[in-house]
Amino acid sequence: MxxxxxxxxxxxxxxxxxxxxxxxxxxxxxxxxxxxxxxxxxxxxxxxxxxxxxxxxxxxxxxxxxxxxxxxxxxxxxxxxxxxxxxxxxxxxxxxLKEDVTELKAVVISAGAFEASDRKKTTVLNPIDIVTTASANADVTGALKTLPGAQQVGESEGLFVRGGTAAETKTFIDGTLVNNFFYSSIPNVATRGRFNPFIFKGTVFSTGGYSALYGQALSSAVILESIDLPEQSSANLGVSVIGLSGGYQQLAKDKRSSWGVSYGYTNLWLAFKAIKQRQDFSQIPIYHTADANFRIKTSRTGMLKYYGYFSTNKLGFTEPSIDTLGFNDAFRLSNFNMYHNLSYKESLNNGWKIIVGTSFTNNKDDIEGYLQNGEDKKVVVEELERKNFALDSKSSFVNGRLVLEKKLQGLSMLRFGGEYNYSNEKPIITTYNGAAYKNSLVQNVSAAFAESDIYITNNMAAKIGTRAEYASVIDKINIAPRVSLAYKLGTNSQASVAYGIFYQNPENRYLPAITDLQFAKATHYIAQYQKIASDRTLRAEVFYKKYDNLIKTDYRNNREVAINSKGYGEASGFDFFWRDKKTFKQFDYWISYSYLDTKRDFINYPQAIQPSFAARHTGSLVVKKFVSKLKTQFNGSYTYASGRPYYNISYDNTTSKFSIMDQGRTIDYNSLSLSVNYLPNVFKQGGNKFTVLVFSINNVLNSKQVYGYKYSYNGYRKEAITPSSKMFVFIGAFISFGVDRTQDVINNNL
Structure with a gap:
């Protein structure tokens, strides 16, 4: 129961x-x-x-x-x-369910920008690429010239991008504007950048549509980020046919701080003896460079960094004068440059981050030009008195910057802050008769900016920002809105568009002006398609730029001066880039091509014409093959550019107008460069030691290259502007003690 x-x-x-x-x-x-x-x-x-x-x-x-x-x-x-x-x-x-926006899956806002770092999904080049590109000569901007958008200008320093002048491209290190990034100008010769590419861990080359955090550049921004703490203490030594270099980096035992110093000496005597130069150098170029740094990890997320750079250089040469047969034009240059950069970043509470930076530049140029007779003596020739002059130029630049960043939901970010730039230039020009003319130009440019990265989903994102600037020298304010949108089309592909307004002060050579000037203005429109997957990169981009308020010049008191800001112009075209590291084993190559259609009416141009620095077609092929058994990398770089226009623009005193007296187009530009990097087992015992032997030749085929033409003062004679030498050969050895980079080089080519 x-x-x-x-x-x-x-x-x-x-x-x-x-x-x-x-x-x-x-x-x-x-x-x-x-x-x-x-x-x-x-x-x-x-x-x-x-x-x-x-x-x-x-x-x-x-x-x-x-x-x-x-x-x-x-x-x-x-x-x-x-x-x-x-x-x-x-x-x-x-x-x-709503998609979670993650860095791994999210679309990348990339219109107009090439990354050269080892940590971004938009990577196109990395630091090793920059120093192993055959035609780059270990110069950051030299490597960037193999990317679409950049012009092959060899008669003047700087980056000429998408129809813009070199002055319209600005360079930033750790957020602050860099003045005198290139060595001082030499007549009809392009100078290289001052800074060693190994001090940078990341490079962004923006050919347009760049962030609102940066300004004072109509065409392009090169944004460089210096390295943080080194992996370990190390030393390096370099020996080449043109100089010596050495450096040391000390990492603290707790790996929270480091300091370092380096020195470099360059003397081109042997190179000029072996390879004939167009100029007759009375003072062989000699360069002394030194730098120092310290880095302190202030907390788990905080970093304080300092980098200081010093350089001196001298050179002098003569070349036959086009104005007076039997005479020479002589040029002398002595330069001292000092640069300091201090930056600090720290993550705060509640998703906030602070980034502070300041930099100081001091530059001094002593330049002398004069006519020299057959007995190598200075002479003054009637109507050519302007050729005898001396320029003593001293300049100081201070930049300060504060950025606050707030992490929003997902990957979305809000950034805002301010920037201040101060410059003081004091040139003294001494004429042929000993009369000295002093000038002083002090500028203050202050800016405020705000920008937000908005990730709607993993497939859609936007960058919306604006920048406002005030320039004291022209007493004007501008407001520049900028917008970029990106949409993910597939697992590895995306489309991006960008719009932005960019302003820039008139160049210092036109200031102070005799009249009221405006900010130069450029409006950018960009559309891009990008696909990155399995060691392959494909980018295609179309663009349109409209220029307003460009400087127009006239002749007053025997010199060219700015008279208004009524110049204008436009540029349009498309870029293509393809990189493949997968198809062929240990074989890496990239192809870039740019088409540019541009006209400008600015400076002394009598009407809107194609600028003399702009080629319609530009292309590059860069090839790298690494042979593991030989521990050798073979590099090749071929660059082509269609002929550029040239003009003889003269001032007619009768009509008080500029007119084109002669014009034409240069021959096409061709250059093939080769280099070999060999990693020998020089050291057999103990420690990490990395050695690379470098052999490179620029313009192997001795192709004739003409950058343009210069004219005599009366316009009756013209002469081609060509490179100082058709070919350049470099041989050197670089040894690192403490850090073995062999595997890095090998892995980069697998």
Whole structure:
């Protein structure tokens, strides 16, 4: 009887339990109503749950009663919670998950910008690429010239980008504007950048549409980020046919701070003896450079960095004068340059971050030019008195910058801050008769900016910002809005568009002006397609730029001066870039091509014409092959540019107007450069030692290159502007003690 009663009770409670169960069924979808398989569905703080199948459907039972919380999670989506009231009856739910914006999957806002770092998804070049590109000669801007958008200008220093002058491209180190990035100008010779590429861990080359955090550049911005703490203490030594170099980096035992120094000596005597130069150098170029740095990790997320650079150089040469046959034009230059950069960044509470930077530059040029007769003596010739002059120029620049960054939901960010630039230039010009003319130009440029990265989904993002500037020398204010949008088309491809307005002060050579001048203005429109996957990169970009308020000049008191800001222009075209490191084993190559259609009416141009620095077609092929067994990398670089226009623009005193007296187009530019990097086992015992032997030749085929033409003062004679030498050969050895980079080089080419 008792047994029967116990069994009846068990059956009763079992039936009650079955009656109290709730069956939950449903489907999990994304915002586009696509099924999400593998999602985890459960009641919070219980063991009741299930996993969605391939169609996104799920079903499970629960004995829980009352108000419960349904929790749904899936990789790549934001967690989902929903309150349910369980009463024993079956329930059906439809769940829509929102995509979780993550750095791994998110679209990259990239219109107009090439990255050269080892940590960004938009990477096109990395630091090793920069120093192993055959034609670059270990110069950052030399490597950037192999990318689409950059022009092959060899008669003047700087980067000429998409129809813009070199002055319209600005360089920034750790956020602050760099003045005198290139060595001082030499007539009809392009000088290289001052800074060693190994001090930078990242490079952004923006050919247009760059961030609102940067200004004072109509065409392009090169944004460089210096390295943080080194991996370990190390030393390096360099020996070449043109000089010596050495350096040391000390990392503290706790790996929270470091300091370092380096020195370099360059003397081109041997190179000029072996390779004939167009000029007759009376003072062979000699360079002394030194730098120092310290880096302190102030906290888990904070970093304080200092970098200081010093250089001196001298050179002097003569060349036959085009104005007076039998005479020479002589040029002498002595330069001292000092640069200091201090930066600090730290993550604060509640998703805030602060970035502070300041830099100081001091530059001094002593330049002398004069006519020299057949006996190597200075002479003054009537109507050519302007050729005899001396320029003593001293300049100081101070830049300060503060950026506050707030992390929003997902990858979204808000940045805002301010910038201040101060410059003081004091040139003294001494004429042929000893008269000295002093000038002083002090400028203050202050700016405020705000910008936000908005990630709507992993497939769609926007960068919206604005920048406002005030320039004291022209007493004007500008406001520059900028917008970029990116949409992910597939796993590895995306489309981007960008729009922006960019302003720039008139160049210092036109200041102070005799009239009221405006900010020069450029409006950019860019559309880009990009696909990056499996060591392959494809980029295609179309652009249009409209220029307003460009400087126009006239002749007053025997010199060219700015008279208004009524110049204008436009540039349009498309760029193409393809890089492939996968198809052929240990073989890396990239192809770039640019088409440019541009006209300008500025400076002394009598009407809108194609600028003399702009080629319609430009292309590069860079090839790198690494042979593991030989520990040798073979590099080749071929560059082509269609002929550029040249003009003889003269001032007619009768009509008081400029006119084109002669014009034409140069021959096409061709250059093939080769280099070999060999990694020998020089040191057999102990420690990490890395050695690379370098052999390179620029313009192997001795191709004739003409950058333009210069004219005599009366316009009757013209002469081609050509490189100082058709070919240049470099041989050197570089040894690193403490850090073995062999595997880095090998891995970069696998």
């Amino acid at each position: 008792q047994m029967r009663l116990l069994l009846s009770s068990f059956i009763f409670f079992f039936c009650q339990t079955l009656l109290a169960q709730t069956t939950l069924t449903g489907i999990v979808k994304d915002a586009k109503q696509n099924a999400i398989p593998g999602a985890s569905i459960s009641l919070k703080e219980t063991y009741d749950g299930a996993t969605s199948d391939s169609t996104g459907r799920f079903s499970f039972k629960s004995t829980e009663k009352g108000e419960q919380v349904l929790v749904v999670t899936a990789i790549g989506y934001k967690p989902f919670e929903q309150k349910l009231l369980l009463q024993g009856s079956n329930q059906q739910v439809t769940i829509t």
